[in-house]
Amino acid sequence: MSQKSNGLIGFACSYAPLQVIHAAGFTPYRILPEGDTPDQAGQLLHDNLCPHVKRILDRGMSHDVPKLKGIVFVNSCDPMRRLADAWKDARPNENVMVVDLPSVKNDSSVSFYSKEISRFSKTLSQWGNEKRVSDEKLVHSMELYNMLADLLKQLRKKVRRNELEGGRATLQKIYNYVGQNQVEDCIKLVKQHLEKKIVSTKTDGVPLFLFGNVLPDVKTFELFEECGAFIADDDLCTGSRMITQVLEPDKKDLYLSISRSLFSSPPCARTFEESRPFQIAENVLERARKAGAKGVIGYTLKFCDLYLSRLPFIREILKNEGLPVLVIEGDCSLGSLGQQQTRIEAFIEMMR
Amino acid sequence: MLEYFNNVVTGIQKRINSEPHKTNARKKYALEISKLGSRLYSDSGEKKIAWCGFLAPFDILNAMGVTSCFVEFIGAMLASTGMADTYITEAEQDGYAIDSCAYHRSVVGAIKKNVMPVPDFIIGTSCPCVAGLGVIENMARIYKKDLFVLNVPQENTVESVKYLSLQYRKMVEFVSAQIGNPLDEDKLREAMDLTNKARALLIEVYDLAKKLPSPANSIILKDYGIVLNLLMGTQNAVDVAKACRDEFINKIEEGMPGLPEEKIRLLWVQSRIQFRFPIEKILAEKFSANIVIDELNNIFWDPIDLDDPYTSIARNTLANPFAVNIPKRVSLLQDLAKEYKIDGAINPCNWGCRQGAGARGLISNGLKKVNVPVLNLEVDCVDSRNFAEGQIMTRLEAFMEMLDNKPNPFIS
Numbered sequence: 001m002s003q004k005s006n007g008l009i010g011f012a013c014s015y016a017p018l019q020v021i022h023a024a025g026f027t028p029y030r031i032l033p034e035g036d037t038p039d040q041a042g043q044l045l046h047d048n049l050c051p052h053v054k055r056i057l058d059r060g061m062s063h064d065v066p067k068l069k070g071i072v073f074v075n076s077c078d079p080m081r082r083l084a085d086a087w088k089d090a091r092p093n094e095n096v097m098v099v100d101l102p103s104v105k106n107d108s109s110v111s112f113y114s115k116e117i118s119r120f121s122k123t124l125s126q127w128g129n130e131k132r133v134s135d136e137k138l139v140h141s142m143e144l145y146n147m148l149a150d151l152l153k154q155l156r157k158k159v160r161r162n163e164l165e166g167g168r169a170t171l172q173k174i175y176n177y178v179g180q181n182q183v184e185d186c187i188k189l190v191k192q193h194l195e196k197k198i199v200s201t202k203t204d205g206v207p208l209f210l211f212g213n214v215l216p217d218v219k220t221f222e223l224f225e226e227c228g229a230f231i232a233d234d235d236l237c238t239g240s241r242m243i244t245q246v247l248e249p250d251k252k253d254l255y256l257s258i259s260r261s262l263f264s265s266p267p268c269a270r271t272f273e274e275s276r277p278f279q280i281a282e283n284v285l286e287r288a289r290k291a292g293a294k295g296v297i298g299y300t301l302k303f304c305d306l307y308l309s310r311l312p313f314i315r316e317i318l319k320n321e322g323l324p325v326l327v328i329e330g331d332c333s334l335g336s337l338g339q340q341q342t343r344i345e346a347f348i349e350m351m352r
Numbered sequence: 353m354l355e356y357f358n359n360v361v362t363g364i365q366k367r368i369n370s371e372p373h374k375t376n377a378r379k380k381y382a383l384e385i386s387k388l389g390s391r392l393y394s395d396s397g398e399k400k401i402a403w404c405g406f407l408a409p410f411d412i413l414n415a416m417g418v419t420s421c422f423v424e425f426i427g428a429m430l431a432s433t434g435m436a437d438t439y440i441t442e443a444e445q446d447g448y449a450i451d452s453c454a455y456h457r458s459v460v461g462a463i464k465k466n467v468m469p470v471p472d473f474i475i476g477t478s479c480p481c482v483a484g485l486g487v488i489e490n491m492a493r494i495y496k497k498d499l500f501v502l503n504v505p506q507e508n509t510v511e512s513v514k515y516l517s518l519q520y521r522k523m524v525e526f527v528s529a530q531i532g533n534p535l536d537e538d539k540l541r542e543a544m545d546l547t548n549k550a551r552a553l554l555i556e557v558y559d560l561a562k563k564l565p566s567p568a569n570s571i572i573l574k575d576y577g578i579v580l581n582l583l584m585g586t587q588n589a590v591d592v593a594k595a596c597r598d599e600f601i602n603k604i605e606e607g608m609p610g611l612p613e614e615k616i617r618l619l620w621v622q623s624r625i626q627f628r629f630p631i632e633k634i635l636a637e638k639f640s641a642n643i644v645i646d647e648l649n650n651i652f653w654d655p656i657d658l659d660d661p662y663t664s665i666a667r668n669t670l671a672n673p674f675a676v677n678i679p680k681r682v683s684l685l686q687d688l689a690k691e692y693k694i695d696g697a698i699n700p701c702n703w704g705c706r707q708g709a710g711a712r713g714l715i716s717n718g719l720k721k722v723n724v725p726v727l728n729l730e731v732d733c734v735d736s737r738n739f740a741e742g743q744i745m746t747r748l749e750a751f752m753e754m755l756d757n758k759p760n761p762f763i764s
Binding site: 042043044045046048049075077078079081082084085086088089098100102103104108109112115116119270272274275277278302303305306308309310311312313315 | 446447448449451452453456478480481482483485486487489490492493498499500501503505506507509511512515518519522677678679701703704706707709710711712713714717
């Protein structure tokens, strides 16, 4: 049974510690870049910021978001920093917090981010007029999210075996639900899908690995299928990177455990290790091979510097390893992908 | 490029020597920066070379005897010599998107064509931008050199200061291992003292520039604060700042303003147009408009505590306009507008700059609140290939006409 919620806490980045939001008695609500709100972001921010940020801001300025108790922005990239600034300007009466996330993984970064998560936790308590989040509550929330993460892993395997009705599109619906609902309800939903049995049918889709950032539109996955793709696995902010498991939490410092887990999970392009620059390329290759992919599609948002600077090398590595790669840029929506349908079809046809 | 810088050094030195009675402030600044360029390209191996992010602590690196520079410096240099376009094209052919910042694309192209001096090690900074850090990561991969990254938090908290100052200590350990020498604490103290001396002189320089009319013209302090940072911790920074201070004093005493008939006083946001477009000359000659202050020509940082330099530098870095949130940045701009009695501001909105130009509307709105109109130029400061001079001139003319007919909000 879901806990009573003190309200919604908005977030826009997969690095937001959802366990802490839940432990503080709130429901995390991922504001997705969807809908048809008028373009207003350009009044505050430059048009050359990514469509993810602009659309979220558009929604905020049009009051096209549910009532929020507050919103947390992770300092994950420059547009996110600017989004936080613009959000505060557009919605001055709303609780806003920016959490600083270091760019590289090392001991001092992990330690610093644990303090940021702790600061976030304190802030949430203030927003909810509640006492500080207890360790018991936090452990309980971590256990629930760990369970959810495990269930989602099982669901991804089901997709890979072509045993989930609706395939990757259905999985995306579930990911979107996970970002906007109580974890208990999410667990229930995922279990329902795991329990449903359908006869596994061989797909004639070409198995592909999809990497990139924000792609929540369910119809885009239907489009990939129509083009002849079978998305065997993904590395997306709105996909497999949604939930971080906190394994072996240290009861003496739970926030450190969360921080360590976040840094140990598959990273977005913005996080790397100083000793292994461009590890992202190796990660993409490894995941693609594991998924049995015949090719790779890199989907990134227009103006995303994090990927713009790394794509050339990722392409080079995949090419050297004999894995065809198609890079497409979009604005999170089906429309932008639809324009590239011919390219996607030709790419897939090439691999048949 | 070594030949280029050596020629520039020789040329400037000659001109300075031919006018020993003059303060030659801008020439002295250009000389020291060109000498840095020569050192970067020199392959003598005398000093280790580090490519860095923009907010690296150059005074500490200077104290350790490292020749260091932020990567965008090369982008700017290539643009000012008319060479950037070639390297930008090179980077684009390699798959670097045209939507990214041209400072970085030119550097990536220069790396590809072996025009960048090969570093001995690399120090990245997460601020001001993730794109810059991406270039740094690229460098580490291509050159196979050790990399250290300074994570600069945006939120200025007690923990942020502690975290950043801890990172500076770790950076010193990293650099010591690279150069094979520990940091000499006396040299560090001396460097910090020199930084403080330069700081005090710069405060005088910028205060003098506030005069009506200003002793500064649009060129003398062009990108000054940004680039002078590279010399901090050295006597050169002190000498350059002193030359500028003395020149301004002389000009004021002799009644020689930076721009005779100064009519319009301008604030320039972020960094200047780097390729050859004489906007400063056009502003002066056509509109009697003078850029009396650039955003980063501002001492927004406290003197360094010689007994705890790392904490001081951390606090100062966190106060940088490129590190803070936009409300804070706008507040600094508003203060500058008031102190310098600005008629209007020009924001080039460098294409591809998410962290800076990304806040275009917030900055315009913020300056509007103090009655300072902003011209958002929408120009690429490094890539001149698509530069539409006609459009820029039209916009400039309209803006200047408006300012000409508008009373200065700070002069009664």
